[in-house]
Amino acid sequence: MTARDFSCPVARIRRHGTMKSERYNAREAEPRWQKIWEERGIFRTRNDDPRPKYYVLEMFPYPSGRIHMGHVRNYTIGDVIARYMRAMGNNVLHPMGWDAFGMPAENAAMANKVHPKKWTYENIAAMKAQLKSMGLSLDWSRELATCDPSYYRHQQKLFLDFMQAGLVERKTSRVNWDPVDQTVLANEQVIDGRGWRSGAEVEARELTQWFFRITKYSDELLKAIDGLERWPEKVRLMQKNWIGRSEGLLARFALAPKGAPKNFDEIEIFTTRPDTLFGASFVALAPDHPLAAALALRDPKLAAFIEECRRTGTAQELIDKAEKKGVDTGLRAIHPFDPKWELPVYVANFILMEYGTGAIFGCPAHDQRDLDFARKYKLPITPVVVPADADPKTFKIANEAYDGDGRLANSRFLDGLGIAAAKEEVAKRLEKETRGNRPVAKRQIHYRLRDWGISRQRYWGCPIPVIHCEDCGIVPVPEKDLPVVLPEDVDFDRPGNPLDRHPTWKNVSCPRCGKRALRETDTMDTFVDSSWYFIRFTAPDAKTPTEPKAERYWMPVDQYIGGVEHAILHLLYSRFFTRAMKATGHIDIDEPFKGMFTQGMVVHETYRKADGTYVELAAVKFEAEGSERRASLASSGEKLEIGPIEKMSKSKRNTVDPDDILSTFGADTARWFMLSDSPPDRDVIWTEDGVQGAYRFVQRLWRLTNELAEFAAPANAARPSTFSADAEDIRKAAHGALAHVSEDIQRLRFNRSVAHIYELANALTASLNGLRATGGKISTDLACAVREAADILIRIAAPMLPHLAEQCWEALGHKTLVADEPWPVLEPGLLVEEMITLPVQVNGKKRADVSIARNASDQEVEAAVLALEAIQRTLDGRVPKRVIVVAQRIVNVVV
RNA sequence: GCCGACGUGGCGGAAUGGUAGACGCAUCGGACUUAAAAUCCGUUGGGAGGGAAACUUCCCGUGCAGGUUCGACUCCUGCCGUCGGCACCA
Numbered sequence: 001m002t003a004r005d006f007s008c009p010v011a012r013i014r015r016h017g018t019m020k021s022e023r024y025n026a027r028e029a030e031p032r033w034q035k036i037w038e039e040r041g042i043f044r045t046r047n048d049d050p051r052p053k054y055y056v057l058e059m060f061p062y063p064s065g066r067i068h069m070g071h072v073r074n075y076t077i078g079d080v081i082a083r084y085m086r087a088m089g090n091n092v093l094h095p096m097g098w099d100a101f102g103m104p105a106e107n108a109a110m111a112n113k114v115h116p117k118k119w120t121y122e123n124i125a126a127m128k129a130q131l132k133s134m135g136l137s138l139d140w141s142r143e144l145a146t147c148d149p150s151y152y153r154h155q156q157k158l159f160l161d162f163m164q165a166g167l168v169e170r171k172t173s174r175v176n177w178d179p180v181d182q183t184v185l186a187n188e189q190v191i192d193g194r195g196w197r198s199g200a201e202v203e204a205r206e207l208t209q210w211f212f213r214i215t216k217y218s219d220e221l222l223k224a225i226d227g228l229e230r231w232p233e234k235v236r237l238m239q240k241n242w243i244g245r246s247e248g249l250l251a252r253f254a255l256a257p258k259g260a261p262k263n264f265d266e267i268e269i270f271t272t273r274p275d276t277l278f279g280a281s282f283v284a285l286a287p288d289h290p291l292a293a294a295l296a297l298r299d300p301k302l303a304a305f306i307e308e309c310r311r312t313g314t315a316q317e318l319i320d321k322a323e324k325k326g327v328d329t330g331l332r333a334i335h336p337f338d339p340k341w342e343l344p345v346y347v348a349n350f351i352l353m354e355y356g357t358g359a360i361f362g363c364p365a366h367d368q369r370d371l372d373f374a375r376k377y378k379l380p381i382t383p384v385v386v387p388a389d390a391d392p393k394t395f396k397i398a399n400e401a402y403d404g405d406g407r408l409a410n411s412r413f414l415d416g417l418g419i420a421a422a423k424e425e426v427a428k429r430l431e432k433e434t435r436g437n438r439p440v441a442k443r444q445i446h447y448r449l450r451d452w453g454i455s456r457q458r459y460w461g462c463p464i465p466v467i468h469c470e471d472c473g474i475v476p477v478p479e480k481d482l483p484v485v486l487p488e489d490v491d492f493d494r495p496g497n498p499l500d501r502h503p504t505w506k507n508v509s510c511p512r513c514g515k516r517a518l519r520e521t522d523t524m525d526t527f528v529d530s531s532w533y534f535i536r537f538t539a540p541d542a543k544t545p546t547e548p549k550a551e552r553y554w555m556p557v558d559q560y561i562g563g564v565e566h567a568i569l570h571l572l573y574s575r576f577f578t579r580a581m582k583a584t585g586h587i588d589i590d591e592p593f594k595g596m597f598t599q600g601m602v603v604h605e606t607y608r609k610a611d612g613t614y615v616e617l618a619a620v621k622f623e624a625e626g627s628e629r630r631a632s633l634a635s636s637g638e639k640l641e642i643g644p645i646e647k648m649s650k651s652k653r654n655t656v657d658p659d660d661i662l663s664t665f666g667a668d669t670a671r672w673f674m675l676s677d678s679p680p681d682r683d684v685i686w687t688e689d690g691v692q693g694a695y696r697f698v699q700r701l702w703r704l705t706n707e708l709a710e711f712a713a714p715a716n717a718a719r720p721s722t723f724s725a726d727a728e729d730i731r732k733a734a735h736g737a738l739a740h741v742s743e744d745i746q747r748l749r750f751n752r753s754v755a756h757i758y759e760l761a762n763a764l765t766a767s768l769n770g771l772r773a774t775g776g777k778i779s780t781d782l783a784c785a786v787r788e789a790a791d792i793l794i795r796i797a798a799p800m801l802p803h804l805a806e807q808c809w810e811a812l813g814h815k816t817l818v819a820d821e822p823w824p825v826l827e828p829g830l831l832v833e834e835m836i837t838l839p840v841q842v843n844g845k846k847r848a849d850v851s852i853a854r855n856a857s858d859q860e861v862e863a864a865v866l867a868l869e870a871i872q873r874t875l876d877g878r879v880p881k882r883v884i885v886v887a888q889r890i891v892n893v894v895v
Numbered sequence: 896g897c898c899g900a901c902g903u904g905g906c907g908g909a910a911u912g913g914u915a916g917a918c919g920c921a922u923c924g925g926a927c928u929u930a931a932a933a934u935c936c937g938u939u940g941g942g943a944g945g946g947a948a949a950c951u952u953c954c955c956g957u958g959c960a961g962g963u964u965c966g967a968c969u970c971c972u973g974c975c976g977u978c979g980g981c982a983c984c985a
Contacts (some may be wrong), residue, residue, distance in 0.1 A: 102985065175983075186983040238980075241898050267900055316981050320896035350896090354982095369896080385903055417955055437941095449982095456983065526985070564979060567899085572982095601979085647978090677907045677919060681900095683978080685907065696933090703934085751908070755918035761916090769935090839914035844966040846914050886943050890913040894965045 024702035026666025030803040034135055038612075040514070042819055045139045046548045047089035047539070055554050057534055059562030059570075060097045063123040063145075064104060069648055069686060070563065072658045076671045076800075077599060077680055077750065078138045078561050083799035084745045095537040096131065096138045098124050100147035102526045103186065105460045109492040116460040117488065120147055125529055130659060135802050137819070142540045146529035147460070151536065153483030154545035155528065156465040160476050161584035162212065163466075168719035169211045170474070173453050174288075174314050177205035184457045187315045197495065204310035208456035210464055210522060214576045216367035218243055218447040221575055230559075230595035232681070234418045235567045244448025248272040249427050250357065251441040253283060256332040256342060261294040266435075267333055267345070270356030270446060271614075274430075275422035276363040278411035279384035281359050281374055282325060282647050283333040284346045288353035289684035295329050302327050302347060309349045324373045325349050333361075336430055336440055337412070348373060349680070354450050354820055364401065371401040384411045385419060452787040453575060454525040459490055459498045461523030469510035469517040478511050484519070497521055531577035534560070534592060546586045555587065556594045564598035573595070597748055600683040603738045604654040607631055608645035612655040615640055623712045645685055656686050668801040669695045675750040675800055689733060701797065704761055704768075705808040708790040711771055713783035715791075715813045720781040726770070727785035728830075733763035735830040742823070749802070756832040757797055764789055787812075792824045840865050841892040847874045850891065858885040865891050 037043060056378040058078035061071055082094040107114035112119075124145060131138070144151050162168050176185040180198035184207070189196045214221075222243045226235050251274070253267045267283060286294045287309040297301040305327045308544040312318050326348035335341035343361065350369050351360055364374035365383040374381055384391045385406040392409035408414040414422045430441035455464070463484040465477035477484055489500035499505060499521040510517035532545075538554040539547035562570075570803075571593070578592040607615045621634040631640040648655045661670045673694035680682035723731060738758035771778055771786075778786075790812055798805035798818045809818040833854060838861070840848040848870035852861055862883045865871055875895060882894040 059985095064985090104984085144968055187981095188984045238899050242981085317896075320981090322896090390916085456899075458983090525983070527982095530985085539927095563985095564900085566980095566985085568980060569982065570985085621908055644977095660971090680906080683901095687907080687920080689920055690907075697919090700934090704957080746907095751928070752918085755909075765935090837914095841913080842964070844964095845912090849914080882965065884913090886913060886966095890966085892913075 007339060021835060022706065024699055024804060024807065026668060026698070026803065029661070030133070030135060030666050030668070033803045033806045034680070036134065036139075036817070037135075037819060039442070039502070040817070041255070043094070043137045043139050044141055045091065045093050045095075051089060051091040053093065053554055054085040054090035054559075055093045055538075055557045056085065056559045057093075057095070057537070057557045057561070059560075059566060060099050060530070060533060061127065062099045062102060062104070063120055063127055065123040067127055067658050069656055069658055071131075071132065072661075072670055073599055073602055073674045073680075073684065074563070074672045075131065075134060077597070077748070078559075079134075079365065079671075079802075080675065080745060080750060080799040081559055081561075081748070082137050083802060083819065084823070086819075087799070087821060089822060092137075093142075093537065094136075094138055095142040095540075096140065097143055097533055097537065098127075098137075098145040099526065099528055099530050099533075100124065100145040101461045101523075102462070103458065106458060106484065106492065107462075110495075111651075111836070113492075114490070115490075117147070120145075120460075120691075130662070131664050133667060133669070134658075137320070137802070142537050144533065144536060144540050146462070146526070146533065149483045149485050151533075152462040152529070154536070155462050155524070155532070156477070156482050156484060157479065158532070158545055158581065158586065159465060159524070159528075160479070161586070162580050163476060165580070165584050167213050167216065167580050167583070169213050169451065170208055171210050171211060171451075172206045173211075174204045175207050175209075176313055177203045177823065178495070178576040179203060179893075183495040183497075183634035187313070190313050190315070193311060193313060201311060202313055204312075204314060206877045207455070208459075209453050210437070210524075211451040211453050212528075212576070212580070213457075214452045214521070214573070215447060215449055217576055217579055218245070218449050219445075220579065221449075221572065222447075228591065228593075228596070231593075232567075232596065232598055235564075235596060235598060236808065238567050239572055242449065242572065242744055243392065244446075244447050246272045246448075248356075248444060248446055249274040249423075249430070249441050250444045251336055251430060252435065252438075252591055253333040253336060253343070253361065255345075256334060256434065258332070259330050261291070261297075264291050264294060266837060267291065267359050268357045269359045269361055271361060272446075272480075273363065273366065273423075274347050274441075275411075275414065275417075275419050276366050276384050277335075277337065277361070277426055279363040280335065280343055280361040280364050281346050281364055281379045281381065282346055282370075282377075282514075283359065284348040284351050284373070285329075286351040286353040286358035287347055289358045291359075292329075292347045295331070299329070302329060304345060312349065319350065319352070324350055324369055325378060328377070338435075341351060344379070346373075346377070355448065356446055359617070364402055365397045366401050368401040368403075371397065371399075382410050384414075432546070437665045442459055444648055452525075452527075452576070454528055455522040457497045457500070457521075458523055459717070460491075461526060462529060463499075464520045464522050464524060466520045467508055467510060468515045468520065469513060469515060471515060472512040472517075474509055475510055475512050475517070476499065481511070495674060507622050523735050527570060528577075531574045532581065534574070534576075535581070535587060544586075546581070548588070551587050551589075555589050556592050559592040559595040559597065561599060563596045564600070567598055599680050600678065601647050602643050603683050603687055604648050604656060604686045605645050606652050606654045607640045608643050609633070609638065609640060614651075616653040617656065647683075648686070661691065665691060665695045666698070669698050670802045671800055672697060672754070672848055676754045677751055680748055697761075698801065701761060701793075701801070701804060704765060704792065705790060707768055707813050708764065708786055708793075711778055711783060712812065713780065714789050715787070717780075717784055717787060720784055723781045723785060724779065726767075727779075729787040730764070730767050730789050730790050730829075732811065732830050733760055733767075734792040735827050736760075738792050738796055738824050739828075740829060742826070745799065751794075753800070757793070757800075760789075760793055760796075764793065794818060794819055795824050827882075836888060838888075839890050840868065840871060841890065842871065842874045843894060844892060847871060854888065858887070861885050863890060865893065 009225055055079055058074045082092050085374045086092045105120050108119045110117050140690035144593050166253055178185050178191050178195035178198055178200055180200035190202050222245055225239055248271050250270050287306045312322055326346035329345045332342040333345050333346040364371040364381040381397050383395050383397050386395045386409045387406045408417045408422045426442055431439050433440040446798055465484045467475045469475050487502055506519040506521055508519050534557050535546055539550035574592050581587045607620050619634055620631050622631055631642050646652050673691050737756045739752045740756040794805050805818045836854045837849050837851050839846050840850050848868050850864050852864050878895045880893045882893050884892040
């Protein structure tokens with residue numbers, strides 16, 4: 001039995017750290033190179049550089065106080081691209097800033113009595129130091145924080161310009177209201193329908209709020225997705241579905257007069273399935289529908305139901321998952337094609353006022369929600385679309401609605417038509433029919449996308465720069481009075497908005513009439529802050545929100561990188577904002593992000609005690625018995641269960657602090673690990689073994705470089721006219737790796753770049769072993785090949801291991817910085833082999849290989865294949881029907 | 896519930912419709928060492944067989960069930976499982 005202790009990497013490193021003096025000491029080297037980069041200002045970017053521009057940006061962090069592994073991954077990816085693009089001869093913009101407004105600062109203020117501003121700026125300072133220790137090639141001179149008046153004053157100006165351009169609107173919307181704390185709650189603050197702090201049951205409340213009219217651009221935002229070629233397909237799809245364009249019919253259903261309240265003689269419904277009109281069995285209204293409200297005045301049961309629906313909260317998921325319920329209003333709607341056909345009118349909890357008209361006709365046979373509802377209230381279920389392979393007479397709906405293709409049935413004049421034709425026929429007929437001088441129906445395009453509510457009843461956000469005057473109404477704050485600065489003397493003793501209860505801040509005189517007036521106390525959604533920071537980076541000190549020359553030079557962002565969790569909202573809002581800024585003359589582009597990349601999460605094992613509580617990694621002791629790993633509590637020896645691998649989070653106690661990794665192993669090890677193994681768009685599992693492996697490679701590359709340096713020709717040696725076969729092999733390995741790594745970085749497949757660097761290191765190690773056998777005396781051409789390979793190796797590793805690469809570059813005798821070096825030039829001729837080996841299949845199964853000249857004709861290949869002994873044996877006398885030769889790939893003999 | 900993605904050895908993963916398992920981790924064996932660590936060299940999908948050995952032959956295998964194709968991890972249909980988003984977390 002071998003028991004091994006994994007628990008203390010620090011101790012292990014200290015132990016062997018004293019053994020050999022030639023170890024690479026990251027702790028000493030990394031700050032030294034960082035200082036040199038900074039002193040020489042090599043990552044400072046100028047707006048007037050003649051080289052081609054390249055703008056690479058990672059989503060800026062919320063200053064929580066400490067970076068987490070997700071940041072390490074995000075910024076490593078961006079940094080590799082930035083350094084590679086710089087080596088490729090581009091003027092690279094790679095800035096960093098802080099998404100510094102938001103709820104956590106206010107929560108901290110309430111919990112610890114720290115002012116949000118102090119808390120935020122202290123966090124920024126701490127995180128900045130951590131980011132600096134990662135060795136990122138950032139231009140810190142462009143740093144910005146969204147909570148700084150020098151940033152948000154321009155955001156206020158943009159708001160005012162948007163207002164002028166008709167892109168801002170005030171209307172009501174529902175919020176989660178905590179009746180005890182007297183405050184608006186975010187969805188994440190509502191737990192099981194109750195306020196997180198007070199525990200009170202949450203109510204829906206209508207509030208008048210500020211909105212950006214993103215829906216003005218629904219169609220434009222949708223269409224332009226097709227032009228976003230360098231975006232992940234899944235993100236484009238998600239955005240398309242989020243905008244949710246649907247073509248449908250707006251139809252007026254007359255109400256039977258009995259019981260209908262005054263001013264209500266019809267219900268307007270929106271449907272995307274007019275073809276199923278003869279399958280209708282009820283009409284349903286949203287609980288917020290005006291007719292529902294009117295009926296509730298005299299129907300206590302209905303009023304109670306509407307009240308109940310309000311307690312579901314505002315989150316879509318909860319509304320969808322709630323059991324389908326409704327109340328029969330007693331009203332009857334008349335079928336548009338049959339005056340004698342009456343449909344019951346319900347108010348139902350699954351109908352949304354925000355979508356369409358807030359009213360639908362229910363067709364249970366072909367919509368699952370309608371089916372669930374119909375079963376519950378025993379409403380008729382008539383299939384009207386029948387799949388091609390079913391008999392219309394016997395086709396029945398069981399537990400699942402049928403939403404597939406088919407022919408119309410049970411639908412009078414529509415019978416036999418396809419779905420599209422039936423839709424068309426219904427629309428045509430109802431459009432022609434009129435009631436009260438208006439057509440009974442009209443075609444309409446609907447979008448799922450709703451306007452963007454930006455009002456927040458909170459302190460730590462950008463103040464909305466308007467004034468409410470009794471006489472003049474809503475008056476924009478004059479530009480000369482910008483910024484509207486947040487007052488600093490606020491208290492967080494009570495929940496609710498400190499701005500609203502501030503004694504003086506909101507009292508102002510109306511800019512128009514001079515009368516006493518009130519300042520708006522809502523602040524902006526933090527998504528507004530992050531919707532244009534990437535443009536501000538192009539001219540962070542400009543007196544206006546943007547500087548046209550800088551914006552035109554740098555935008556759009558060539559490569560944007562961030563978590564997939566932002567795939568919809570942040571990116572869509574930014575796309576809208578870009579259009580709105582163009583409409584108001586601030587910029588000249590439509591799309592902000594030419595290339596988009598969404599990285600996966602960082603996940604880690606979890607450890608639990610028998611009682612189910614989580615234990616943090618530092619407290620766990622591991623033992624390996626054969627291939628089995630066991631975990632126990634280091635302090636008591638209590639057995640622990642090694643649980644599933646989950647996203648790093650405080651609650652699961654499975655976080656790894658980047659600071660520990662950086663100070664123990666160094667930034668290069670952390671970066672290398674982040675890039676190894678997992679493709680960047682998938683989750684990466686943080687493992688202690690993996691980090692050890694990355695650390696070993698850092699040391700190995702350092703040793704290898706020093707050994708190569710012993711054999712390598714001087715840095716300035718003349719290139720020989722010919723190379724021996726051995727020398728050529730070394731060069732082939734180097735240029736092969738160069739070709740792969742270049743392509744893989746461009747395609748953001750860093751795990752493959754890493755693999756190819758390993759391969760080159762392995763090949764050079766093997767070559768070194770051969771060279772050593774010669775007793776250290778090698779020919780000039782070999783020495784030159786070693787020099788060439790070593791220089792390539794270090795330069796292609798440099799974007800990923802920037803500190804180590806500098807150290808190695810120096811060890812190879814260079815006086816320059818590798819960060820300033822151009823990318824190596826590929827010799828494509830070295831990648832072409834004269835003889836190639838093709839796999840040979842018989843009926844798709846590999847049976848042999850054939851070696852043949854690269855330029856052999858198909859006939860020659862076929863002849864060579866059929867002559868192979870192994871193929872003859874497999875054929876066993878059978879005559880091939882076909883021989884498929886895929887040039888330079890494979891041969892398949894079909895019998 | 897709706898939308899989107901993912902599923903390959905013991906593990907992370909590789910593979911323009913063309914040799915499944917590159918590369919790494921872990922494992923096992925060897926060298927070095929008094930010993931260990933580190934390092935270096937080698938080994939490893941599962942099963943069955945042949946050979947003294949270097950080696951070699953066959954079968955199975957990419958979540959499950961089908962389909963298209965000369966050929967499928969890859970494309971199509973249906974299912975199962977895991978993860979992300981759902982408009983006030985950022």
